[in-house]
Amino acid sequence: GKIIFILTEIYDTDTTDYLQSKFGSDIEFYVAQESEIVCAIEAIIRETSKEEASKLFSVVGDIAADKLAKEILEYAVAASASDIHIEPAETVIEIRLRVDGVMQFYRILPRDMLNKLTNVFFHLSSIQASDFMQFHDNRFDFEFLGHHMDVRLSHLPGGRGSGLCL
Numbered sequence: 226g227k228i229i230f231i232l233t234e235i236y237d238t239d240t241t242d243y244l245q246s247k248f249g250s251d252i253e254f255y256v257a258q259e260s261e262i263v264c265a266i267e268a269i270i271r272e273t274s275k276e277e278a279s280k281l282f283s284v285v286g287d288i289a290a291d292k293l294a295k296e297i298l299e300y301a302v303a304a305s306a307s308d309i310h311i312e313p314a315e316t317v318i319e320i321r322l323r324v325d326g327v328m329q330f331y332r333i334l335p336r337d338m339l340n341k342l343t344n345v346f347f348h349l350s351s352i353q354a355s356d357f358m359q360f361h362d363n364r365f366d367f368e369f370l371g372h373h374m375d376v377r378l379s380h381l382p383g384g385r386g387s388g389l390c391l
Contacts, residue, residue: 232254293334294349300331306324308322310388311342339386359382378390
């Protein structure tokens, strides 16, 4: 059957081109608001077995957390984002970027990636992994396309896990 993708941007040709190259031409694209997509994914996950739910995130695959963290940082730089927000929801992680003062949806990841990503960013910022339950405000260096950047990491522990702002 057809594979259906729901996007938040109607003119996101980079994403549609990538998905077509990855999955072929037997796909359909629809547009919806970010909040509608998140609610739908959370509803599906709540009503599905853990094994079936993990298939929803097959695009993430077995990407190592450090590679994923680097990808997030590089995308944010390319998008001229001033902030990256990694926020735990009930069953997923939402990643949003602040571009030109406006928060924009970037990506949803499986919930089990939260601690892995937090560990990577803690390591980059020289924070002990055992300090999950404390507020942190540290910095680390990041280089992309020959440009050196100073990244500030704020960590706020919460009931659903670590909230990160870079």
